Amino acid sequence: MTNIQVPQSLLTFIREGSKFLIAGHKEPDGDCVGSQLALCSVLNRLGKQAIPCSAGPFKRPEIVSYAEGFTSTPPREPESRVIVMDCSSLERTGDLEPYIMGLPLAIIDHHAAAKPTGDVIFLEPTSPSVTALTLLLIEALGLTPTKEEAELLFFGLCTDTGFFRHVDYGGAFTFDIASRLISAGASPKRTFQKINGGKSLESRILLGLILSRTESYYHGKLLVSYENLEDTERFGLQGRDSDMLYQLLLSVAGVEAVAVIRQESPTSCTVGLRSIDKVDVSAIAVQFGGGGHKQASGFTAQGTIAPLKERLIRAFAEVL
Ligand SMILES: [Mn+2]
Structure with a gap:
């Protein structure tokens, strides 16, 4: 007890x-x-x-x-x-x-x-x-x-x-x-x-869209996806369901870490990072000026999705 x-x-x-x-x-x-x-x-x-x-x-x-x-x-x-x-x-x-x-x-x-x-x-x-x-x-x-x-x-x-x-x-x-x-x-x-329960159908469709864009790196240990400005325009902030998105991505066999990049404005993105066990994603987030916990962290960065994605994937090289 x-x-x-x-x-x-x-x-x-x-x-x-x-x-x-x-x-x-x-x-x-x-x-x-x-x-x-x-x-x-x-x-x-x-x-x-x-x-x-x-x-x-x-x-x-x-x-x-x-x-x-x-x-x-x-x-x-x-x-x-x-x-x-x-x-x-x-x-x-x-x-x-x-x-x-x-x-x-x-x-x-x-x-x-x-x-x-x-x-x-x-x-x-x-x-x-x-x-x-x-x-x-x-x-x-x-x-x-x-x-x-x-x-x-x-x-x-x-x-x-x-x-x-x-x-x-x-x-x-x-x-x-x-x-x-x-x-x-x-x-x-x-x-x-x-x-x-109680989620909108649009929020499920947005999940499907983001899942369909997922790319796999380091032999499947890292999964990366993104949400662009058109998505936010179409589905709004209410349509976001980060918990379910991470849960689905982390359920893939062999995955150790997950990154979702969101274009929040024409010049800035937020990035959410999650890991299952060994990988400390807060150490990655700190490199980009963010922070959080070992298994859940994030950061905000200037720029657009494509170049940020390249930098982010490189940052995982040491740990994966
Ligand atoms: Mn509490």
Whole structure:
């Protein structure tokens, strides 16, 4: 099982407060939104006021429907306390920062590189999601999640783990949490549909177009494709589904890394890089002035697709 302990100071912070602003990072994801809304619901059940706050924008299709439940200009009262979820600094909350600055602050996060600042800190990098930590918090408060809270928490667990695809050896804790949330009323089937369904036909056609242009290098270890300005004109930014695109390209036998170049304007491109295991694509991205993680990174570059593609393929020579 797990030895994650909910800090006593966090329980006290919650018990002694009556009005809470529950904030998350800008450009929220499912984990952020699910944690915030479930915690607000729990605080309401405890007879406390809790306001979900986010600077937005709610760009990811699976969370768009939650946007209306959040405010970006929360009221600030003398007795307000702030809980920041899924990030460790006020700066990451974006335009919320001036509204919550200087108030008593608790942090609940699971990012390994985080350097949290706050009066109370619950940082647990071994946790697959902040929603998992939120479940532990609910249980430590002596409660069990309602069906609606369980659905929100399970949603965040699924988005942060790529519906459990990123869970590796030692991941039993993730399924332990999942089991408790399903017992409390969450449905894996409905959650999967909510995350992966609801796409436009145009977005599937765009995926097909980009896939059909894929070229293979280094005996199939590197796959490269691109999206040009005409695509963006025809399908718009909403039509993009990067996660599914990378998933499909990374499923090819023998592939180790994937690059997708997008012409964003007549003079600039963005490049997304992904790898399966051994290749550190963040080292490639850094060479082009970008950054990210070992398995997922990117950068922005001046110029057009063709010359950039040549340079990018050369950069992979050392690692493939
Ligand atoms: Mn998260």
